Amino acid sequence: LRYGVAVGSIVLGWLARETITPTIGPTALPFIFFFPAVAMAAWYGGLGPGVLAIILSAVAANWFFMEPVRAWAFRTPGDVATISAFVFACSFIVGAMEAMHRARARALADARKREAAELETRQQKELLTTTLASIGDAVIATDTDGRVVFFNTQAEALTGWKMSEAANRHLSEVFRIVHEKTREPLENPVERVLRLGTVMGLANHALLIAEDGREIPVGDSAAPIRQPNGSVFGVVLVFRDVTLQRKSHEVAARLAAIVEHSGDVMLTKDLDGIIRTWNASAERLFGYRPEEIIGKHVTVLFPPDRLTEEDYILSRLREGRPVERFETIRVAKDGRRIPIAVSISPLKDADGQIVGASKIIHDITDLIATREALTNEKELLATTLASIGDAVIVTDPEGRITFLNAEAERLTQWRNSDATGRPLPEIFRIMNEETRAPVENPVEKVLRHGGVVGLANHTVLTAKDGTEIPIDDSAAPIRHAGGPLLGIVLVFRDFTERKQAEKALREAHEQLADRAGQLEKLVQERTARLQDVVNELQHVSYAMAHDMRAPLRAMNAFASLLAEKPSGDIAPADAQEYTRRIIVASRRLDQLIQDALQYTKVAQQEIPLGPVDLSKLMRDLVDTYPNLHSDKADILIADRLPVVVGNDSLLTQCFSNLLGNAVKFVAPGVKPKVLVRPEVRDGAVRIWVQDNGIGIPRNSQSRLFQMFQKLNSEYEGTGIGLAIVRKVVERMSGKVGVESEPGAGSSFWVELPLAAGGDEERSATT
Amino acid sequence: VSIALRPILAAEDEETDRFILNLAFARAKLPHPVVTVRSGRECVDYLSGVGSLVDRPLHSLPTLLLLDLKMPGMHGFEVLEWLATRPQFKDLPVVVLSSSSDASDIQKALQLGARDYIVKPHSLDELVKVLQRLHERWCL
Numbered sequence: 001l002r003y004g005v006a007v008g009s010i011v012l013g014w015l016a017r018e019t020i021t022p023t024i025g026p027t028a029l030p031f032i033f034f035f036p037a038v039a040m041a042a043w044y045g046g047l048g049p050g051v052l053a054i055i056l057s058a059v060a061a062n063w064f065f066m067e068p069v070r071a072w073a074f075r076t077p078g079d080v081a082t083i084s085a086f087v088f089a090c091s092f093i094v095g096a097m098e099a100m101h102r103a104r105a106r107a108l109a110d111a112r113k114r115e116a117a118e119l120e121t122r123q124q125k126e127l128l129t130t131t132l133a134s135i136g137d138a139v140i141a142t143d144t145d146g147r148v149v150f151f152n153t154q155a156e157a158l159t160g161w162k163m164s165e166a167a168n169r170h171l172s173e174v175f176r177i178v179h180e181k182t183r184e185p186l187e188n189p190v191e192r193v194l195r196l197g198t199v200m201g202l203a204n205h206a207l208l209i210a211e212d213g214r215e216i217p218v219g220d221s222a223a224p225i226r227q228p229n230g231s232v233f234g235v236v237l238v239f240r241d242v243t244l245q246r247k248s249h250e251v252a253a254r255l256a257a258i259v260e261h262s263g264d265v266m267l268t269k270d271l272d273g274i275i276r277t278w279n280a281s282a283e284r285l286f287g288y289r290p291e292e293i294i295g296k297h298v299t300v301l302f303p304p305d306r307l308t309e310e311d312y313i314l315s316r317l318r319e320g321r322p323v324e325r326f327e328t329i330r331v332a333k334d335g336r337r338i339p340i341a342v343s344i345s346p347l348k349d350a351d352g353q354i355v356g357a358s359k360i361i362h363d364i365t366d367l368i369a370t371r372e373a374l375t376n377e378k379e380l381l382a383t384t385l386a387s388i389g390d391a392v393i394v395t396d397p398e399g400r401i402t403f404l405n406a407e408a409e410r411l412t413q414w415r416n417s418d419a420t421g422r423p424l425p426e427i428f429r430i431m432n433e434e435t436r437a438p439v440e441n442p443v444e445k446v447l448r449h450g451g452v453v454g455l456a457n458h459t460v461l462t463a464k465d466g467t468e469i470p471i472d473d474s475a476a477p478i479r480h481a482g483g484p485l486l487g488i489v490l491v492f493r494d495f496t497e498r499k500q501a502e503k504a505l506r507e508a509h510e511q512l513a514d515r516a517g518q519l520e521k522l523v524q525e526r527t528a529r530l531q532d533v534v535n536e537l538q539h540v541s542y543a544m545a546h547d548m549r550a551p552l553r554a555m556n557a558f559a560s561l562l563a564e565k566p567s568g569d570i571a572p573a574d575a576q577e578y579t580r581r582i583i584v585a586s587r588r589l590d591q592l593i594q595d596a597l598q599y600t601k602v603a604q605q606e607i608p609l610g611p612v613d614l615s616k617l618m619r620d621l622v623d624t625y626p627n628l629h630s631d632k633a634d635i636l637i638a639d640r641l642p643v644v645v646g647n648d649s650l651l652t653q654c655f656s657n658l659l660g661n662a663v664k665f666v667a668p669g670v671k672p673k674v675l676v677r678p679e680v681r682d683g684a685v686r687i688w689v690q691d692n693g694i695g696i697p698r699n700s701q702s703r704l705f706q707m708f709q710k711l712n713s714e715y716e717g718t719g720i721g722l723a724i725v726r727k728v729v730e731r732m733s734g735k736v737g738v739e740s741e742p743g744a745g746s747s748f749w750v751e752l753p754l755a756a757g758g759d760e761e762r763s764a765t766t
Numbered sequence: 767v768s769i770a771l772r773p774i775l776a777a778e779d780e781e782t783d784r785f786i787l788n789l790a791f792a793r794a795k796l797p798h799p800v801v802t803v804r805s806g807r808e809c810v811d812y813l814s815g816v817g818s819l820v821d822r823p824l825h826s827l828p829t830l831l832l833l834d835l836k837m838p839g840m841h842g843f844e845v846l847e848w849l850a851t852r853p854q855f856k857d858l859p860v861v862v863l864s865s866s867s868d869a870s871d872i873q874k875a876l877q878l879g880a881r882d883y884i885v886k887p888h889s890l891d892e893l894v895k896v897l898q899r900l901h902e903r904w905c906l
Contacts, residue, residue, distance in 0.1 A: 542866070545865070545866070546864075546865045546866045549865050549886070550780060550782070552888070553786065553886060556888055556889050556890070557786045557889070557890040560889060560891070581782060584782075585782065700838075
């Protein structure tokens, strides 16, 4: 178009020159109308069309309006100059036009740019203002003196001041904060920011007091506003009502406390199955402390054979479906397998995205046990019912049969499966044996009476095939304690059959006989024990009778010798001798009685057993008895005697008898030498008392420990000492024995159980 | 006078009982001499003529043996058993003189060949009478 306009304007210029040709001649002023045409082309089209217009103008002027007309030839050098001048002048015009075009374009671009920048600034400002105004938080801006310069709607709502009222007031006037608890005024945050030059948060527990006196817990921060060069020219204070936040914190804390202290086991895990929370009950049930288990995979609680359950649980959770009351087994830290019921619900974040799961777990050990017990009981009842000897029919409250046991099946000849659901009278057809009149349906009877009813006597049951069986029965309602009637149970038995009774009787007889046999055995045992005691007593009494009569006889004899003559007629030496013998006999009798009493005491008294330190016991013995002193006898006691289980006083008696015998039975003139030494044999110890005495013939050794056995009448004694020793040792569960050769001394031994830990005690006492 | 009479042998271990027995023999005024031994062993030694008692004319075989039962070393029963195995003593009457009145002792002594069993009487007079009765029965 621009070039078209250039061509068009040149054509117009040519036409305009042609119109004035008649007036001024064909060759005068050849270029006159081409100047405006070129100017027009350059103004409209710019540089290119301008240059085109110059060329076209020069060509057209030369062809049409210069001599020779209609030819290219130049007539004079002046013509060339004329065209050159025209071109030159037109070039100026085109140049000026182009310069004008460019300047205008630049100005236009600048204006556009400025406009855009302004728009942007305006938009930004708008955005900031709108943001500040509509932001959820309250915002107050102040200048460096702390005077309010900006106040958004939230700030208005919280402080109760209008922006218009608050403007230019000092911040401390419109933003009054005190400590929630102490109610001390808190430092003005603006001053603090100006002082420190940094962003700062408010103290916790700040309470804003609004203009109308409302008190609002707030959380806030303040920051300096800086110019690009860094100098502070104001402070912006951002704060918000934290009432809800505080409340939601409280709620969250309460919920957390509820979860933590819930009697139920609660835990949460993420979608990878990693345990995230773990409450106190979980710790109690599984034994893991929270710090041990949180972060672990939940399958640490799974028994190896149930690991696949986690896949199932996770797949359900990912679909957002809860797992309700899933019964399984989990393993505690100590390896215990715990039956549990677990309910699992998906945990969603604020966006409703599933991020994990919460589990509530119940230990159902008791439940399982109860369930098992119940099942067992049910089974037991069913088995009992089925196998009971009596016939049992159960009906529902309407009298329709629900159960027939085996015996009922046999008597009625109905199968349980066939009879179920039929009314009772159809299966249980009963009539009076004599009148043959039907007997009332027991169900109706029970319903009427509400309690247990017995059937009339002489009732006959008619079986399916017509057989008549005399029966004896009762019916009772089945109900839960105080609950509605669940049904009726009918128990009856074949009255003709007394086998059961007979069998029971026979069994009872057998039991009785068995019991009698047991009793008999018991009596025999007791008798045997009594016989032992009697034998012992007989033995003692026999020995007493025998040995005690001897001194009595002596006393009698010598006393009668003294009595038969007047005292003057008896030689004084004889009288003295008889008297001495009476005294000796009486002393001996006394000794016998004492020893016999001692024996019975040892045989019968209660003896408390305990650890006895034999070393100490032996030392005490040697110290106590004069005939054991070193001037009379050499007694060597091994220095490490053990601690045994026994009775202190009985062991003293035992060893005083043994040591006494050891020093007594020596040949005349020989100084007794006694060695006491231990010999440990597994769990027991033998204490040997070895002497250099006269020894004991082998054939006498067997009765040495019997009552009143004196082997040698040349030595004093009652013959009870060793019997006492034997009894004492037997009473302490020990043994006693002797090894001896006549003339080669005797070695008596006593074997006693060792005290537990005797070694320590022994070393402590030595 | 009575040197030809064979002695009555008494075995008694208790010194007091021996003393009383000798006293009773003295009071009973029996014509037979009395020999006392202090144990079953001594009794057997005397009868078989061992040791110091080989001088048979002086210690001739007794006409009666009074035997105590309960003696240290060799019991009266053992003496009876020993005698039973020696045919030369089958005519020697043995009478047990014991403190024991136990029926089983009496029965056993009689079974082993004792001709009589006498429980030692309580008084000296009784014992004298017992000795006289025994002498009448076994020594005449």
